[in-house]
Amino acid sequence: NAGVTQTPKFQVLKTGQSMTLQCAQDMNHEYMSWYRQDPGMGLRLIHYSVGAGITDQGEVPNGYNVSRSTTEDFPLRLLSAAPSQTSVYFCASRRQVNTEAFFGQGTRLTVV
Amino acid sequence: AQKVTQAQTEISVVEKEDVTLDCVYETRDTTYYLFWYKQPPSGELVFLIRRNSFDEQNEISGRYSWNFQKSTSSFNFTITASQVVDSAVYFCALSGGVGGFGNEKLTFGTGTRLTIIP
Numbered sequence: 663n664a665g666v667t668q669t670p671k672f673q674v675l676k677t678g679q680s681m682t683l684q685c686a687q688d689m690n691h692e693y694m695s696w697y698r699q700d701p702g703m704g705l706r707l708i709h710y711s712v713g714a715g716i717t718d719q720g721e722v723p724n725g726y727n728v729s730r731s732t733t734e735d736f737p738l739r740l741l742s743a744a745p746s747q748t749s750v751y752f753c754a755s756r757r758q759v760n761t762e763a764f765f766g767q768g769t770r771l772t773v774v
Numbered sequence: 775a776q777k778v779t780q781a782q783t784e785i786s787v788v789e790k791e792d793v794t795l796d797c798v799y800e801t802r803d804t805t806y807y808l809f810w811y812k813q814p815p816s817g818e819l820v821f822l823i824r825r826n827s828f829d830e831q832n833e834i835s836g837r838y839s840w841n842f843q844k845s846t847s848s849f850n851f852t853i854t855a856s857q858v859v860d861s862a863v864y865f866c867a868l869s870g871g872v873g874g875f876g877n878e879k880l881t882f883g884t885g886t887r888l889t890i891i892p
Binding site for chain 1: 778780783807809817818819821824826865867869870879880881882883884885
């Protein structure tokens with residue numbers, strides 16, 4: 663049972679490049695989310711999904727796009743990377759609302 | 775709007791001392807859930823505890839204990855006889871409502887960095 667798997671673990675992008683952070687879970691959880699972690703700011707919600715085909719914006723959605731075509735996968739797309747998107751990104755899944763979240767190992771992204 | 779405040783940015787204690795991490799929350803929901811997560815230096819986020827708003831009993835798990843007080847909107851975390859392995863960033867988080875679209879949001883505090891000095 664792998665839990666929540668994120669790839670890649672590290673990535674360096676140039677300003678303006680696009681990329682997709684991958685997230686997959688094998689626990690059949692309906693709820694999945696993406697957070698970014700910045701020093702002194704805790705974890706902030708970017709986008710979330712309550713099931714396949716259903717997504718919504720979180721606290722800091724600008725510059726990011728998501729889709730949820732299957733229960734297992736929830737990729738996060740950076741459309742045109744900016745230095746302000748340098749951060750550590752975490753994907754999480756929950757069995758149902760208000761249960762504990764299980765997190766991936768994180769992706770450290772640097773935009774130069 | 776929900777908010778979680780962890781006023782202690784960094785704490786250092788000598789090994790074997792007890793330490794309490796504070797968490798104060800704000801919510802308009804009558805049903806809500808509180809969580810604590812640990813982030814060790816390796817970076818992963820480890821779930822520690824979940825508590826719902828109707829259960830104000832304190833909880834103890836080994837050297838860890840949690841004090842939930844609705845009257846002061848606090849959910850504090852105490853480590854007894856601290857060990858070097860307890861060094862980590864600890865996050866308090868809040869999730870609210872009884873279900874439905876929008877209640878997926880898990881609001882985190884800014885974290886407390888705990889350093890245990892050998």
